[in-house]
Amino acid sequence: MNGVKNSKLVQSINRLAVLKAIRDHGQLSKTELCEATGLSHPTVAAIVEGLCREGFVDDAGYGNSSGGRKPAIFEFNPRARYIIGVDFKRDNVVLGVADLAASIIERRTIDNLPNVEAVADGIAALVEELGRERIVSIGVGARGFIDDHTGSLQWIANTRKTNIPLKELLEKRTGCDVFIDHNYNLAALGERNFGAGRKARDLIYINVGTGISAGLIINGHIYRGRLGQAGEFGHTVVDINGSPCECGRKGCLESLVSGAALARAAVEALQRGDKSKLADITEGNLSRISGVHVIECAEKGDSLCLELSRRAGEILGAGIINLINLFNPEMIIVGGSLIRPGGVLMKTLAETVDRDADRATRQDFKLVASELGGDAVLIGVATLVLEDWLQLTLEGVN
Ligand SMILES: [Zn+2]
CATH class of the missing domain: 3.30.420.40 (ATPase, nucleotide binding domain)
Structure with a gap:
């Protein structure tokens, strides 16, 4: 029984090696597959036939020959x-x-x-x-x-x-x-493998939108914590005398920097008599102001929104320095609906981290904007x- 099991396991490992080789190289002939996997020609031929039958591998015509018959070429079919x-x-x-x-x-x-x-x-x-x-x-x-x-x-x-x-x-x-x-x-995982993360071993992805949260990748794996709730970065306190947060405490990052917090600060300023393009965008209906409106108006040079965005960048920067000190990551990727690469919030955030983070922990450290955006x-x-x-x-x- 064990013999049957072992032979099945060997077949499976061989099959996986062939599939991975075709996937990683794009197109390969059977001879090239033998070289890439170390398997014999009959073994490779049988596996390729099976993979073609299941649709994972397609016949891609013939390659060049250095004499004799042209070799058949096979390619991975990602739409299988x-x-x-x-x-x-x-x-x-x-x-x-x-x-x-x-x-x-x-x-x-x-x-x-x-x-x-x-x-x-x-x-x-x-x-x-x-x-x-x-x-x-x-x-x-x-x-x-x-x-x-x-x-x-x-x-x-x-x-x-x-x-x-x-x-x-x-x-x-x-x-x-x-x-x-x-x-x-x-x-965090998407950015690490296909976005700004470049396969970093230790990285943190921070989402800055309606709320604020952090995906932690430690040693190449997602760190979830005991109950799977790790990453509530938005509910770390940066000002013990700050605004009340919906979690019941005061001065959480989320109560100062999130989309809701930016919108709230903008409405308060407008009610105090500050002037801003925000009032025109929402036709005077202040309850329609969102954090994204604040970010967009800042990009257009609106002075109130510029001030709010800079302030948000500084506070978020302070929070991020806490993370750098705790985890000493290779990089932190910042994404979410409030983040524009090269925007005021992102620029202030980068300046704050560059200015205030400890020299030893920020050595070779990178702070970058998300590359995958809404697809992450x-x-x-x-x-x-x-x-x-x-x-x-x-x-x-x-
Ligand atoms: Zn909170």
Whole structure:
């Protein structure tokens, strides 16, 4: 029995080695595959035939010959299977389809967020269109408290819905495997592998939007903490006498720098009589002012918004220096709806860190803006699934 098991394991490892070699090199002949994997010609031929049959590998014509017959060339087919990413943003849900190269090939937005059934309907329709058998799995980037064991969400984004059995609901509706993680963890992973992270071993991704959160990558892996709730950077206190925060304490980073905090500070200034383009944009309806409006007006030179953005950059800088001192990361990537590469907030943030961070910890340290922007979570889902899937193909051999 063990002999059968071992021979299956060897076959699986060989199959994975061939698949990885074709994927990493783009196009290879069988002879080149033998050289890349160290396997014999008959073994490679049998594996390639199986992979072609399953659609993972395509015949790509013939290569050049140095004498004799031209060799047949094979290439990886990233569209053989798909991964569905689900990104719960504050006001909507973005569904993305990624191929096996982690490229996003389709995006759809579902606006009626409080209705989780509508989100499940959208995902189920997508699964139906793509073909259930072609989906590797579905990954969800969510906000709120996630129960690691059951995949339940304590609440979703800005709704007050509680204890939503999201994993169970989606698995029942689609028949696919579903996993749920915090969207900032997934964004960190996406940036690390396909964005600004450049495979750094230790990095932190900070999302600056409606709230503030941090995805920690330590030693190449997401650090989630004991209950999976690590990364609540927005609720670290930077001013014990500061504004009240919704968590019940005072002076949390989120109560001073987030989109809601920027909007609140802008409204207070306007009510005191300050002049700003913000009043025109919102036609005098101050309740419509958002943090993104403040950032956009700052880019247009509005003096109130410039001042608020600079102040936000300085406070966030102080918070980030705390992170640098705690974790000594290689880089910190800053993304989210309030971040514009080269914008005032980002510039002030970089200046603050450069000026105030300890010389020893900031040696070779990089502070950069996100490269993946709004796609970071979807690409993070694809990264996590692919890492797993390449190992699982070990079991896929017949
Ligand atoms: Zn707080």
